[in-house]
Amino acid sequence: MKKLASVTLLLGLIIGLVACNQKEKKEVVVSPTQKLVDQYAEFELTTDLNLLTEKEKQMLPILIEVADIMEELFWKDAIGDKSEFLSKLTDPAAVAYSKINYGPWDRLDDNKAFIDGFGAKPKGANFYPKDMTAEEFDAIKDEMKTDWYTKIVRDEDGTLRVAPYHEVYPEEIKKASDLLKKAAELAEDAGLKKYLELRAEALLTDDYLASDLAWMDMKSNTIDFVVGPIETYEDALYGYKASHSGQILVKDKAWSEKLSKFASLLPRLQEGLPVPPEYKAEKANANADMNAYDVIYYAGDCNAGSKNIAINLPNDPRVHAAKGSRKLQLKNAMQAKFDKILVPISDLLIDESQRKNVTFDAFFENVMFHEVAHGLGINYTLKDKVSVRKALKDTYTSIEEGKADILGLYMITQMAEWGEMDKSKLMDNYVTFMAGIFRSVRFGAASAHGKANMMRFYFFEEQGAFTRDAATGTYKVDFEKMKAAMNELGRQILIVQGDGNYELAKQMIADRGFIREDLQKDLDRVNSAGIPKDVVFKQGTKVLGL
Numbered sequence: 001m002k003k004l005a006s007v008t009l010l011l012g013l014i015i016g017l018v019a020c021n022q023k024e025k026k027e028v029v030v031s032p033t034q035k036l037v038d039q040y041a042e043f044e045l046t047t048d049l050n051l052l053t054e055k056e057k058q059m060l061p062i063l064i065e066v067a068d069i070m071e072e073l074f075w076k077d078a079i080g081d082k083s084e085f086l087s088k089l090t091d092p093a094a095v096a097y098s099k100i101n102y103g104p105w106d107r108l109d110d111n112k113a114f115i116d117g118f119g120a121k122p123k124g125a126n127f128y129p130k131d132m133t134a135e136e137f138d139a140i141k142d143e144m145k146t147d148w149y150t151k152i153v154r155d156e157d158g159t160l161r162v163a164p165y166h167e168v169y170p171e172e173i174k175k176a177s178d179l180l181k182k183a184a185e186l187a188e189d190a191g192l193k194k195y196l197e198l199r200a201e202a203l204l205t206d207d208y209l210a211s212d213l214a215w216m217d218m219k220s221n222t223i224d225f226v227v228g229p230i231e232t233y234e235d236a237l238y239g240y241k242a243s244h245s246g247q248i249l250v251k252d253k254a255w256s257e258k259l260s261k262f263a264s265l266l267p268r269l270q271e272g273l274p275v276p277p278e279y280k281a282e283k284a285n286a287n288a289d290m291n292a293y294d295v296i297y298y299a300g301d302c303n304a305g306s307k308n309i310a311i312n313l314p315n316d317p318r319v320h321a322a323k324g325s326r327k328l329q330l331k332n333a334m335q336a337k338f339d340k341i342l343v344p345i346s347d348l349l350i351d352e353s354q355r356k357n358v359t360f361d362a363f364f365e366n367v368m369f370h371e372v373a374h375g376l377g378i379n380y381t382l383k384d385k386v387s388v389r390k391a392l393k394d395t396y397t398s399i400e401e402g403k404a405d406i407l408g409l410y411m412i413t414q415m416a417e418w419g420e421m422d423k424s425k426l427m428d429n430y431v432t433f434m435a436g437i438f439r440s441v442r443f444g445a446a447s448a449h450g451k452a453n454m455m456r457f458y459f460f461e462e463q464g465a466f467t468r469d470a471a472t473g474t475y476k477v478d479f480e481k482m483k484a485a486m487n488e489l490g491r492q493i494l495i496v497q498g499d500g501n502y503e504l505a506k507q508m509i510a511d512r513g514f515i516r517e518d519l520q521k522d523l524d525r526v527n528s529a530g531i532p533k534d535v536v537f538k539q540g541t542k543v544l545g546l
């Protein structure tokens with residue numbers, strides 16, 4: 001707490017000084033913790049309520065109540081007693097940043113403590129007793145110890161016990177379950193009704209299988225609610241324990257229709273790929289279950305630190321085997337990151353004459369078609385008929401992500417040329433694609449997708465797809481050359497995949513898959529300009545206009 005006290009003292013002094021020198025130039029001094037808070041730009045979560053029925057509108061406040069219970073349970077997952085922790089904080093910035101992080105550890109900075117007096121974050125968060133040793137865990141006989149929906153607790157006599165969530169949090173769980181049943185009564189869509197009923201039951205028993213299956217069966221619903229213990233990342237000790245989360249979504253039915261139309265064009269797009277016939281002989285695969293949504297509420301795990309812009313669920317392999325999985329693209333969450341992050345980056349790095357071409361529609365299309373493009377191309381090598389994944393080993397993800405990026409843009413180009421999309425907006429897709437590369441590698445390119453971005457960036461540079469103006473430090477797209485480069489890179493990637501050419505894939509990554517000095521200097525400019533790193537949401541019934 002020492003640092004906090006001194007920061008408060010310092011702030012007091014500064015405010016005093018400002019007050020004394022009111023007529024002189026006012027200096028705004030921002031505390032170090034406030035600077036951390038400012039890394040998150042605020043964004044309002046709304047949706048077009050006119051698209052909802054009366055009963056759907058009545059359902060939302062009930063779902064928000066359930067989400068708020070998940071919020072409280074996630075505090076327990078992450079740290080334990082929320083009120084006790086928050087009551088010790090005096091600096092409002094420390095309170096604000098703790099609420100973003102659900103504790104005193106900075107999720108954007110490897111979970112380092114940002115408040116003095118706190119050590120490193122326990123790896124097992126609050127899912128296990130903090131003093132539990134690995135030997136002790138290994139010695140537990142109960143098979144349920146690795147279950148997603150249990151905690152390990154230490155009884156008064158010191159013995160460890162496995163306790164399902166519904167026994168650890170009986171009151172909260174009962175209340176959430178009752179509210180879900182109440183919401184189910186309002187549901188007009190039969191699939192949603194069944195899912196909510198089964199989810200209410202699942203909370204009480206910690207058996208989520210039936211409700212996960214019902215969630216996959218639900219197709220015609222407008223409202224969706226991802227609720228309960230979902231992801232296991234918060235458990236950095238073993239990755240067993242799922243944390244509580246509540247995300248309320250409204251399906252964008254116009255986009256769903258567009259997607260099914262585009263899916264019907266996949267065979268023609270596969271045929272048009274810029275490769276010899278043998279490399280495009282496989283059938284294109286449409287991801288049957290992908291839709292766009294507005295998120296209207298984030299609570300608990302999904303709201304901690306960096307916000308998700310897509311959801312891929314469920315996690316249960318039994319459900320995958322029976323029904324596959326679903327991809328949910330979160331349109332307004334993407335809009336938040338576009339407005340608050342991509343636009344300011346473009347203002348620094350994109351040629352002034354082309355900044356008007358950086359648009360949200362293009363950004364969203366690029367993201368959506370990246371996903372669809374995973375289904376184009378080739379899955380088995382021509383010669384040995386092994387899976388491309390197996391043949392390309394550790395290079396596979398970089399090559400495959402690079403393929404999806406470039407073929408996504410290829411699909412948009414083709415469809416614009418066929419008159420299926422607005423051709424006059426194609427330049428937006430290209431310039432926004434370029435700006436997207438800077439956003440993706442802003443904090444480094446070590447990830448598989450980062451390497452894919454850099455391979456493309458330097459390939460584009462070599463082909464003259466863009467030029468950099470040394471005087472302004474901005475980049476300008478050359479449409480025709482970028483289109484040619486796109487086709488050529490698409491061709492090279494598909495051939496590497498079809499040939500299962502591991503050596504060449506490795507070479508491509510080694511040659512171009514990293515950030516060189518010049519670009520690093522430009523990225524340093526972005527990172528010193530105070531552009532937010534993520535977003536934090538204003539949300540709730542008032543924001544929605546309910």
Ligand SMILES: [Zn+2]
Nearest residue numbers: 370374401404
């Ligand atoms: Zn991908």
